Amino acid sequence: MEILDKLIWPKGFSSDGLHANLRHNPDKPDLGWIVSDVAADAAGVFTLNQFPAAPVVLTQATVKKSQKLQAVIVNSANANSFTGQQGYENALSEQEIVAKKLGIKPDLVAVSSTGIIGEQLPMAKMMTGIAQLQKSQGTQIAQAIMTTDTKEKVAALQFGKATMTGMAKGSGMIHPNMGTMLSFICTDASIDGQLLQKLLRELTEITFNQITIDGDTSTNDMLLVLANGQSQEAEILAGSPEYDEFKEALYLLMKDLAIKIAEDGEGASKLVTANVSGSGDNLQARMIAKKIVGSNLVKAAAFGEDPNWGRVIDAIGNAGVDLQAGQIALAINQVPVIDQGEIVAENLPALEAAVKSKKIVFDVSAGRGLGKGQAWGSDLTYDYVKINAMYRT
Amino acid sequence: MEILDKLIWPKGFSSDGLHANLRHNPDKPDLGWIVSDVAADAAGVFTLNQFPAAPVVLTQATVKKSQKLQAVIVNSANANSFTGQQGYENALSEQEIVAKKLGIKPDLVAVSSTGIIGEQLPMAKMMTGIAQLQKSQGTQIAQAIMTTDTKEKVAALQFGKATMTGMAKGSGMIHPNMGTMLSFICTDASIDGQLLQKLLRELTEITFNQITIDGDTSTNDMLLVLANGQSQEAEILAGSPEYDEFKEALYLLMKDLAIKIAEDGEGASKLVTANVSGSGDNLQARMIAKKIVGSNLVKAAAFGEDPNWGRVIDAIGNAGVDLQAGQIALAINQVPVIDQGEIVAENLPALEAAVKSKKIVFDVSAGRGLGKGQAWGSDLTYDYVKINAMYRT
Numbered sequence: 081m082e083i084l085d086k087l088i089w090p091k092g093f094s095s096d097g098l099h100a101n102l103r104h105n106p107d108k109p110d111l112g113w114i115v116s117d118v119a120a121d122a123a124g125v126f127t128l129n130q131f132p133a134a135p136v137v138l139t140q141a142t143v144k145k146s147q148k149l150q151a152v153i154v155n156s157a158n159a160n161s162f163t164g165q166q167g168y169e170n171a172l173s174e175q176e177i178v179a180k181k182l183g184i185k186p187d188l189v190a191v192s193s194t195g196i197i198g199e200q201l202p203m204a205k206m207m208t209g210i211a212q213l214q215k216s217q218g219t220q221i222a223q224a225i226m227t228t229d230t231k232e233k234v235a236a237l238q239f240g241k242a243t244m245t246g247m248a249k250g251s252g253m254i255h256p257n258m259g260t261m262l263s264f265i266c267t268d269a270s271i272d273g274q275l276l277q278k279l280l281r282e283l284t285e286i287t288f289n290q291i292t293i294d295g296d297t298s299t300n301d302m303l304l305v306l307a308n309g310q311s312q313e314a315e316i317l318a319g320s321p322e323y324d325e326f327k328e329a330l331y332l333l334m335k336d337l338a339i340k341i342a343e344d345g346e347g348a349s350k351l352v353t354a355n356v357s358g359s360g361d362n363l364q365a366r367m368i369a370k371k372i373v374g375s376n377l378v379k380a381a382a383f384g385e386d387p388n389w390g391r392v393i394d395a396i397g398n399a400g401v402d403l404q405a406g407q408i409a410l411a412i413n414q415v416p417v418i419d420q421g422e423i424v425a426e427n428l429p430a431l432e433a434a435v436k437s438k439k440i441v442f443d444v445s446a447g448r449g450l451g452k453g454q455a456w457g458s459d460l461t462y463d464y465v466k467i468n469a470m471y472r473t
Numbered sequence: 474m475e476i477l478d479k480l481i482w483p484k485g486f487s488s489d490g491l492h493a494n495l496r497h498n499p500d501k502p503d504l505g506w507i508v509s510d511v512a513a514d515a516a517g518v519f520t521l522n523q524f525p526a527a528p529v530v531l532t533q534a535t536v537k538k539s540q541k542l543q544a545v546i547v548n549s550a551n552a553n554s555f556t557g558q559q560g561y562e563n564a565l566s567e568q569e570i571v572a573k574k575l576g577i578k579p580d581l582v583a584v585s586s587t588g589i590i591g592e593q594l595p596m597a598k599m600m601t602g603i604a605q606l607q608k609s610q611g612t613q614i615a616q617a618i619m620t621t622d623t624k625e626k627v628a629a630l631q632f633g634k635a636t637m638t639g640m641a642k643g644s645g646m647i648h649p650n651m652g653t654m655l656s657f658i659c660t661d662a663s664i665d666g667q668l669l670q671k672l673l674r675e676l677t678e679i680t681f682n683q684i685t686i687d688g689d690t691s692t693n694d695m696l697l698v699l700a701n702g703q704s705q706e707a708e709i710l711a712g713s714p715e716y717d718e719f720k721e722a723l724y725l726l727m728k729d730l731a732i733k734i735a736e737d738g739e740g741a742s743k744l745v746t747a748n749v750s751g752s753g754d755n756l757q758a759r760m761i762a763k764k765i766v767g768s769n770l771v772k773a774a775a776f777g778e779d780p781n782w783g784r785v786i787d788a789i790g791n792a793g794v795d796l797q798a799g800q801i802a803l804a805i806n807q808v809p810v811i812d813q814g815e816i817v818a819e820n821l822p823a824l825e826a827a828v829k830s831k832k833i834v835f836d837v838s839a840g841r842g843l844g845k846g847q848a849w850g851s852d853l854t855y856d857y858v859k860i861n862a863m864y865r866t
Contacts, residue, residue: 131790131798162786162798164815197783198816253770253787294769295688296784297791376687376769377646377861384862390590391689393555394646397524398690405524405555422557423591460862462855468770469777 081237081329083336087219088236090243090268092117092310097220100209102157102195102202111209112224113178114152114264119188120308121270122149123277125284127301133161134171135191136302142175142187147273149306150188152264153178155206156227156249157195161299170201177210192302194249194262195227225249225262228467233340239329240322242269242311248337252346252468253298255374263288263303263337269326270309271316279327280305287334290366290455292374293345294464305330338456342373345458346467350382351439352457358409358445364401365446365453371399372442373457382440383459387431389417392442407447413437420447474630474722476729480612481629483636483661485510485703490613493602495550495588495595504602505617506571507545507657512581513701514663515542516670518677520694526554527564528584529695535568535580540666542699543581545657546571546603549620549642550588551595554692563594570603585695587642587655588620618642618655621860626733632722633715635662635704641730645739645861646691656681656696656730662719663702664709672720673698680727683759683848685767686738687857698723731849735766738851739860743775744832745850751802751838757794758839758846764792765835766850775833776852780824782810785835800840806830813840 089095097112124143126136143149153174160167171191179186193201222232228251236245250261280303288303309315316322343351354369372378375395381388392410396403406421413434416424440459458464482488490505517536519529536542546567553560564584572579586594615625621644629638643654673696681696702708709715736744747762765771768788774781785803789796799814806827809817833852851857 129787129790130792130794130796131786159783162783162811162814162816164799197786253784296768296770296787299787299790375689376857377689380858380861383858386862390552390555391646393524393590394522394689394692397522397692399523401523403523406557408524418555421555423555460858462858464769465773465776465853465855465858468773468853469779 081239081332083332084236085234086236087222087234087245087247088243089217090245090266090310092268092308093266094215094217095221096213096216096218097224098209098212100155101205102155109220109224110157111155112221113154113213114221114266115182115215116150116306116308117310118308119148119150120306121273121276122147122304122306123273123280124302124304125280127297127299129297129299131162131299133159133193133300134163134167135160135193136300137168138171138175139190139192139302142190145187147277148188149190149304150184151178151182152190152192152304153210154192154225154262156225158193158199158201159195159197159300160193160201161197163198163200166200170203173203174206177207181210190304192262194225194300197299222247228252228346230344233337233344235333235336237329237333239325241313242267244269244329244333246333246337248341250341251344252293253296255292255295255297261298261301261341265305265333267307268309268311269307269316270313271307271326275318276305276307279330283331283334286366287331287338290370291338291342292370292457293342295374342456342458347461347463348458349461350459352379352382352459353439354442354444354455356444356446357452358447358449359401359451360449361451362453365451366455367401368396368399368444368446369453369455371395373455376460379457379460383461385435387412387435396444403446403448409445409447411443413441474632474725476725477629478627479629480615480627480638480640481636482610483638483659483703485661485701486659487608487610488614489606489609489611490617491602491605494598495548502613502617503550504548505614506547506606507614507659508575508608509543509699509701510703511701512541512543513699514666514669515540515697515699516666516673517695517697518673520690520692522690522692524555524692526552526586526693527556527560528553528586529693530561531564531568532583532585532695535583538580540670541581542583542697543577544571544575545583545585545697547585547618547655548599549618551586551592552588552590552693553586553594554590556591556593559593563596566596567599570600574603583697585655587618587693590692615640621645621739623737626730626737628726628729630722630726632718634706635660637722637726639726639730641734643734644737645686646689654691654694654734658698658726660700661702661704662700662709663706664700664719668711669698669700672723676724676727679759680724680731683763683846684731684735685763685848685850686735688767735849735851740854740856741851742854743852745772745775745852746832747835747837747848749837749839750845751840751842752794752844753842754844755846758844759848760794761789761792761837761839762846762848764788766848769853772850772853776854778828780805780821780828789837796839796841802838802840804836806834
């Protein structure tokens with residue numbers, strides 16, 4: 081299966097995005113929707129932050145009710161987070177307004193927001209914006225969900241007669257934990273909502289949950305998948321070859337979008353990848369991998385093109401996994417640095433060259449078992465500090 | 474009890490520090506020791522990193538053997554970490570060389586190192602340096618343990634007829650976990666080593682373990698306390714008024730040194746403090762406080778003097794503690810920002826002024842119980858990135 085870096089709407093899906101005056105720049109869409117012609121089976125994962133934003137609370141309950149969605153309304157510039165009862169009522173109103181416009185039941189509408197925490201949604205602007213939304217095949221929705229993102233993060237692929245397409249946003253406050261930033265995936269394949277929910281949880285663990293930009297899990301993380309069955313193929317059943325194919329497609333799409341988020345981390349100049357093998361189990365491998373890409377010191381060294389592999393070792397030792405120094409192997413961009421806990425001294429000049437790459441890959445072998453895992457992150461740059469020192473003022 | 478910002482050697486302690494050619498700058502001491510006239514009762518806490526450096530492994534075993542120490546040898550510029558069997562043998566040699574010079578048993582000598590990970594100690598330079606060490610009342614030891622620290626971190630206080638003095642280093646790779654960076658505390662009070670060990674563990678939890686610079690726990694963290702009894706007062710027994718006084722003195726000194734580390738965090742321009750009350754228990758309060766001061770986004774906002782309190786709320790919600798948004802109160806430098814989960818809108822102009830302070834204090838009330846805790850950290854600055862991008866090259 082080949083990933084294409086664009087949105088290709090599956091059968092029966094449409095979308096739109098526009099500038100609803102939520103942010104100052106009039107050239108930047110800040111409101112959008114995704115609409116399915118029919119109610120789609122749906123699944124979602126959501127932030128584990130103790131203070132989930134109003135749209136997260138509402139949409140989580142909405143998805144749980146029937147595992148069905150027909151529309152997703154989303155805005156950037158305002159997170160509708162930590163906005164109390166008023167914020168929840170605004171999210172409810174938004175859901176009702178969209179439902180009314182589409183002539184569907186409110187509990188088929190997902191509501192999603194991203195942006196500043198602690199400000200009430202400007203409901204007059206939202207209503208004006210929603211009134212203008214059309215059903216098009218455009219891709220402005222991918223821009224409408226951006227905040228400090230520098231580029232759209234979209235992907236699509238075909239499998240059998242079905243199409244799957246997805247988008248994501250996320251640049252800072254990225255350290256997903258069961259849920260993720262914002263990501264919406266649509267497919268015209270047919271699959272039961274409960275089965276989709278189970279699969280989504282499983283794949284989230286090895287894709288979106290394995291990226292980190294800054295260790296902060298947002299209050300607004302949300303990942304939704306809609307499957308509207310309009311490809312007219314038979315329903316995908318657990319255990320079938322079609323299920324394996326669907327799972328592979330969803331995995332590839334989620335992993336691709338996750339890596340695109342890491343690559344576009346706030347201020348990022350490099351993509352940092354950790355591949356861990358040989359740990360006791362897959363979870364341990366993922367913990368080690370995520371600790372490496374999450375270390376400020378590893379991230380700053382990557383930015384400085386500093387072959388300071390000691391910081392990688394330090395991060396591995398902090399992963400909360402039982403390890404022995406003498407069993408560790410480490411390679412950086414294919415250059416072996418540590419073998420059985422000993423420094424491969426003659427490789428250090430090659431290492432100096434390797435760390436100048438735009439992509440830094442740490443391959444770690446823990447020598448303990450068959451566990452494998454990956455994680456992705458960005459480097460820590462002056463621009464990260466600049467963006468986050470000046471975000472609001 | 475009043476803390477003095479200098480080293481005052483308690484009775485029966487001496488010290489020295491000198492340049493042993495471990496680093497390039499000839500003006501910077503990089504080797505030092507602390508010596509007691511008699512074997513002192515001693516306690517230590519050490520890093521929980523899975524790859525403890527050779528001196529940590531050796532000193533932890535040494536302290537455990539008899540809870541006694543008479544000397545501490547310490548170097549900067551080289552961490553003797555991830556150096557395999559050779560590194561451990563070098564640490565052993567160092568211990569023996571110091572013991573021989575002092576005419577004491579090797580298992581009364583603590584060995585400690587800080588600096589670059591993964592390089593073998595230059596033993597010829599170490600031996601030359603150790604040969605030159607004197608027993609003086611000088612304070613160069615506080616400089617000899619510095620790496621990227623910009624200033625000495627020392628403190629002393631008097632209680633009864635006894636004196637307690639201490640020093641610490643630590644500027645990056647600071648996120649202690651049961652142990653800490655390097656800190657050495659000496660007193661001429663008399664207290665049993667086992668009792669001292671128990672007290673040290675308890676106080677570490679609420680002092681050194683509550684600071685964070687960058688979330689990375691070093692491979693070399695070590696905190697030692699030596700009590701040599703030379704003030705000639707009676708031994709301090711558990712449960713006595715003298716024990717309470719000793720505990721208070723040690724707590725104040727450890728807290729003072731911990732805050733000095735946070736204040737001198739790599740690249741730091743501000744000290745960030747979180748005071749949490751009203752959580753279910755003290756541990757929860759400490760978890761919340763540490764999450765706030767550990768958040769890159771909070772730290773960058775502090776640097777940018779950006780009153781982006783939403784990031785504080787986000788961090789609180791990520792502390793892994795069960796909380797309700799409607800019960801939260803937050804003040805920043807005494808300006809109430811959130812009360813019972815609602816924004817105190819009229820205070821936002823005052824907040825803009827408050828965040829310009831060199832010290833940023835977040836007071837959080839969780840509305841759940843009687844738990845209290847504090848944590849300290851630094852802001853995230855361009856200089857942090859610069860220091861850590863360029864540390865080695």
